[in-house]
Amino acid sequence: MVILTGQVPTRLIGNDAFQEVDIVGITRPCTKHNYLVSKVDDLGRVLKEAFHLARSGRPGPVLVDIPKDVTQAETSYEPSGELLLRSYNPTYEPNQRQLSKALTLLQESKRPMILSGGGVLLSGASEELRAFARRLRVPVASTLMGLGAFPGSDGLWLGMIGMHGTFRANQASGNCDLLIAAGVRFDDRVTGKVEEFAPSAKIVHIDIDPTSIRKNIAVEVPIVGDCRITFARLNKLTEEMGITVAPDERLPWLAIIAEWKASKPLRYEQSETIKPQFVVERLYHLTGGEAIVTTEVGQNQMWAAQYYCFDRPNSFITSGGLGCMGFGLPAAIGAQIAHPERLVVDIAGDGSIQMNIQELAAAVQYGLPVKVAILNNRYLGMVRQWQELFYDRCYSCTNMEHAPDFVKLAEAYGALGLRASRPEEVDEVIKRALEFNGPVLMDFMVEREECVYPMVPAGRPITEMLLV
Amino acid sequence: MNNANGLSRKHILSVLVDNQPGVLSRVTGLFSGRGFNIDSLCVSETLDPLVSRITLTAEGDMAVLEQIKKQLNKLINVIKVWDFTDKEFVQRESALVKIRAKGEDRAEILRNADIFHATVVDVASETYTLEVTGDEGKICAFIKLLKPFGIKEIARTGPVALARDRK
Numbered sequence: 001m002v003i004l005t006g007q008v009p010t011r012l013i014g015n016d017a018f019q020e021v022d023i024v025g026i027t028r029p030c031t032k033h034n035y036l037v038s039k040v041d042d043l044g045r046v047l048k049e050a051f052h053l054a055r056s057g058r059p060g061p062v063l064v065d066i067p068k069d070v071t072q073a074e075t076s077y078e079p080s081g082e083l084l085l086r087s088y089n090p091t092y093e094p095n096q097r098q099l100s101k102a103l104t105l106l107q108e109s110k111r112p113m114i115l116s117g118g119g120v121l122l123s124g125a126s127e128e129l130r131a132f133a134r135r136l137r138v139p140v141a142s143t144l145m146g147l148g149a150f151p152g153s154d155g156l157w158l159g160m161i162g163m164h165g166t167f168r169a170n171q172a173s174g175n176c177d178l179l180i181a182a183g184v185r186f187d188d189r190v191t192g193k194v195e196e197f198a199p200s201a202k203i204v205h206i207d208i209d210p211t212s213i214r215k216n217i218a219v220e221v222p223i224v225g226d227c228r229i230t231f232a233r234l235n236k237l238t239e240e241m242g243i244t245v246a247p248d249e250r251l252p253w254l255a256i257i258a259e260w261k262a263s264k265p266l267r268y269e270q271s272e273t274i275k276p277q278f279v280v281e282r283l284y285h286l287t288g289g290e291a292i293v294t295t296e297v298g299q300n301q302m303w304a305a306q307y308y309c310f311d312r313p314n315s316f317i318t319s320g321g322l323g324c325m326g327f328g329l330p331a332a333i334g335a336q337i338a339h340p341e342r343l344v345v346d347i348a349g350d351g352s353i354q355m356n357i358q359e360l361a362a363a364v365q366y367g368l369p370v371k372v373a374i375l376n377n378r379y380l381g382m383v384r385q386w387q388e389l390f391y392d393r394c395y396s397c398t399n400m401e402h403a404p405d406f407v408k409l410a411e412a413y414g415a416l417g418l419r420a421s422r423p424e425e426v427d428e429v430i431k432r433a434l435e436f437n438g439p440v441l442m443d444f445m446v447e448r449e450e451c452v453y454p455m456v457p458a459g460r461p462i463t464e465m466l467l468v
Numbered sequence: 469m470n471n472a473n474g475l476s477r478k479h480i481l482s483v484l485v486d487n488q489p490g491v492l493s494r495v496t497g498l499f500s501g502r503g504f505n506i507d508s509l510c511v512s513e514t515l516d517p518l519v520s521r522i523t524l525t526a527e528g529d530m531a532v533l534e535q536i537k538k539q540l541n542k543l544i545n546v547i548k549v550w551d552f553t554d555k556e557f558v559q560r561e562s563a564l565v566k567i568r569a570k571g572e573d574r575a576e577i578l579r580n581a582d583i584f585h586a587t588v589v590d591v592a593s594e595t596y597t598l599e600v601t602g603d604e605g606k607i608c609a610f611i612k613l614l615k616p617f618g619i620k621e622i623a624r625t626g627p628v629a630l631a632r633d634r635k
Contacts, residue, residue, distance in 0.1 A: 087547040
């Protein structure tokens with residue numbers, strides 16, 4: 001992402017001028033890089049650098065702050081040719097020796113697994129990952145940010161790992177003897193108690209960002225490189241070395257996983273009221289799994305991650321590491337602009353959606369047919385869940401009984417508003433929303449005190465899960 | 469991260485950076501953002517006017533320092549990072565010491581200064597200002613020696629360092 005911001009004229013910078021903010025200073029810790037352009041002649045080079053930095057290496061936001069007089073100045077544009085960034089040279093090509101080491105470990109392994117993260121999607125490594133995992137029959141779990149890189153309907157799929165991961169994914173991490181982690185940074189929501197994460201595993205860690213490696217987790221084989229190139233090299237090397245897996249070699253390990261899956265699947269109890277998980281399941285079925293799903297942050301996000309089965313890369317857009325409420329609707333609008341032909345659904349909560357609901361006006365104004373599905377429990381649900389489980393049901397500032405009437409609100413914006421209050425109304429509402437050619441806001445009145453399960457209490461090993 | 473290098477110790481880092489506004493703030497922000505104190509910091513232009521050298525000392529265990537070095541390398545404006553810990557290197561620091569100097573003390577202070585190869589850079593009727601250069605140990609010893617006379621002010625540069633070359 002490249003962000004262009006407007007600054008006061010250069011002669012006023014530092015004078016506390018009207019609406020002056022040191023945006024470069026403020027955004028320094030949360031951008032990959034940023035610039036203040038004080039001369040118009042620098043603008044061409046800076047913008048070229050900005051787009052290069054934002055897209056290369058480990059991608060990240062780059063901000064370019066442009067004072068008013070620079071935006072109004074004139075200059076002759078000369079293509080700046082080669083970029084000169086002597087201090088920036090990301091490593092794409094993995095070290096050959098480390099690759100061999102990783103494959104040797106894999107040959108010795110009885111219970112291997114792959115953990116795939118957002119970096120796999122960013123580098124476009126889905127194909128290579130799928131080929132690698134299927135060829136060597138290695139089960140794959142994913143972080144929240146990596147969902148879709150490996151198909152959710154594949155037999156080797158373990159599900160999401162971590163605090164709200166599947167039982168089998170978390171147990172697999174606790175019992176595997178080799179963990180190949182690609183494009184992940186071992187966030188605390190993934191590892192739980194780090195000292196007890198993957199205790200019996202040797203870890204191979206592939207990432208283009210050296211700072212991700214050995215930050216939280218000690219690893220056996222660090223591989224700095226681009227995930228796509230690395231998996232391509234691994235596939236090639238596997239072929240060259242003639243590494244194959246006998247049909248029954250993985251059977252014992254896959255049987256244990258199948259047993260975990262059968263005994264402790266993702267589940268919820270149906271009832272008279274709408275269950276939020278049920279809404280996500282119906283969305284999955286009625287969209288044929290073809291939608292680009294964005295989410296807000298909280299319970300809605302976790303249910304979307306658990307119950308919408310992602311088969312395609314780049315179909316799940318969510319705010320993971322930072323967990324920004326209000327992310328889903330603007331993200332859906334962006335996705336719809338980028339993919340006018342695809343169906344875009346924002347799975348939202350009644351709390352998060354109100355952080356940026358004004359963007360409905362943009363969706364209507366620009367004719368963007370995004371579908372917003374609010375799992376409306378009239379609570380800030382995830383915080384309420386923690387208050388229920390860890391604070392003795394002392395509900396503080398989470399009750400939102402006086403949320404607006406979302407159907408009327410949608411209509412006020414010129415969008416279509418629909419509501420379902422009973423399970424049997426859910427399909428009808430979704431179908432009408434999908435048929436309508438324009439922005440729709442669906443208000444699902446769901447069970448108020450439903451919790452996201454499984455759950456690992458913060459600071460516990462991820463194999464110790466609270467189940468339904 | 470559990471590691472055997474949990475011992476906190478002093479590190480001297482030498483960092484080559486682009487000589488541009490805001491770069492120092494990016495570097496120091498890395499330390500403050502992780503709750504680490506920088507003990508000393510020295511910045512100056514190099515032979516190449518587009519490049520500055522930052523020499524800084526900080527305390528931390530090896531794992532923390534590893535992470536900080538990686539993060540420094542990740543900054544777009546950082547060209548190269550050296551960690552002189554456990555390496556052959558030379559370091560020098562300078563200090564200006566303003567000291568009370570009356571009567572008999574005046575001669576005694578000069579004798580001490582002489583031993584340390586310190587020079588007098590300013591003389592007033594009741595004070596001397598001395599300049600001394602050396603490694604950190606020498607500066608500290610000099611200051612300790614002068615303390616009884618009554619030190620009024622001290623300005624220290626903090627160490628600068630370069631790696632030793634093979635003989």
